[in-house]
Amino acid sequence: MNPTAIEFHDVSKTYSDSNEYAVDHVNLSISEGEFITILGSSGSGKTTLLKMVNRLNDPSHGIIKIFGEDIARVDPVKLRRKIGYVIQQVGLFPHINIEQNIATVPRLLKWDKKKIEERVQELLALVGLDSENFKRRYPSQLSGGQQQRIGLARALATDPNIMLLDEPFGALDAITRLNLQDELLKIHGGMKKTFLFVTHDINEAFKLGTRVMIMNQGKVCQFDTPREIVTHPADDFVYSLIQSSKEQERFWGNLT
Template identity: 55%
Template structure:
């Protein structure tokens, strides 16, 4: 799908932002570019749609040199999401999403159908939001529209430049979870730039770590943690971390520190206020005996406020779970089935002992930080 061969970027002042990068991104793969400020990660991403034309080397999209492609068509066929959405303030949400399809000559009926389809896909009711303006939406809602706009013409490739960086922690975690679900459904090729290692570990199928314009390592999260190929990679991820055998690790070593629960008779408004207070994006629903019933997300609550009177009406009662005698290996196998990216762990009486997320799984599989005796 995407291939870099000895790609470099040198600016007019002589500064070399990217130095002979070689990497290949597979179709349908979620790749994260990460590194410190000035590492060349954003420039590398922008070279894909020629927002930052490369100086030397070759970039291929579906086997074609991007320099041989019409620039306008190249950009129209690649979705692009930036921080704070970048929506046109004087356009309605519908017009913002419709920009590229209209430029590609779609008829009005097809454009409207696509806009409404995408708003539903990102969790926004088109009857409510299509005719609003960006200033009438929250930051999280604007980012959802930004993702919808990037998907409007059904591109195979999506570029995302720190799209969640300016959002509050709850909204950010919520959109990360929604992006994972969206990617599982659509299987787009995504190149995602971030400076947050936790975000990279949560989202990426593979992660490219860059420093001073060089690509130091391009691997899965597990491989990066287990076999860092460079001293900087080891420092950047966490010095002296070491993957343990998941078959031997009890599931109880992989749990979150605290679990937030609710009874099903709670109203969506009260449940959402509770979640915002504790800065969480999901709730475990339990009965009067504290036995597990199911899960609910902040996204579902927001979507259903005013439509249901209690959260019992929208709880995910068929949500996957594990028992306390499971292992970390079981959690790894089960995680793809967890719609919210969360697995409750239950005891013999169905009471919730804790939750497993991809982040807690990777953290628990790694040894804790080891303090060095000498300080720089």
């Protein structure tokens, strides 16, 4: 049995301009090495929940623990340097090259120059990009898919135990998106890190997740394996999601 990586204890989030919960009394635990996908429509609370793990948002109520430690007691900057974070917009620094982008946090942590160079080369190979061809380029010289690979490499630079990914493939074309999904599964399988991956795409969620967390109106409707969710949807909302996916399958089946 793997140790517990992340725990949510009665976690809620409200904002001053709203009387409604953005995240509504969430209680769950995630084991080390799981690939958790968080599925929901816009406004469901999935990104808010994700951002509370690295304290970009703090809960209004409740406790979040990482490997047993209450993160409210941890300096947010130190916490974030131990957690990888990848977003849809990538967020690469345009004025520095790819090698320097990947090395951002190791340099802040004052790693040895040779160690940084070796880590950059290792990470570029991991995400399927040739070091000599790419490390001197600038973000504007890369395709969207290549930029997203660099964003992933940068997030992995300090070998974090936890990776947070907020719709990282949402802006990519369908073929690139499928290829990067496969790459991400390979990376996760080889590292045994804990991944939390936000998406609004049900096919992506069920393809990637060892377990899928389905959110609606701030609540976790169901948190289980893809197979269990498909065979035993917890409520009408989950059932409607499954049916919508099946309708898409029938549409494509009618065209072949």
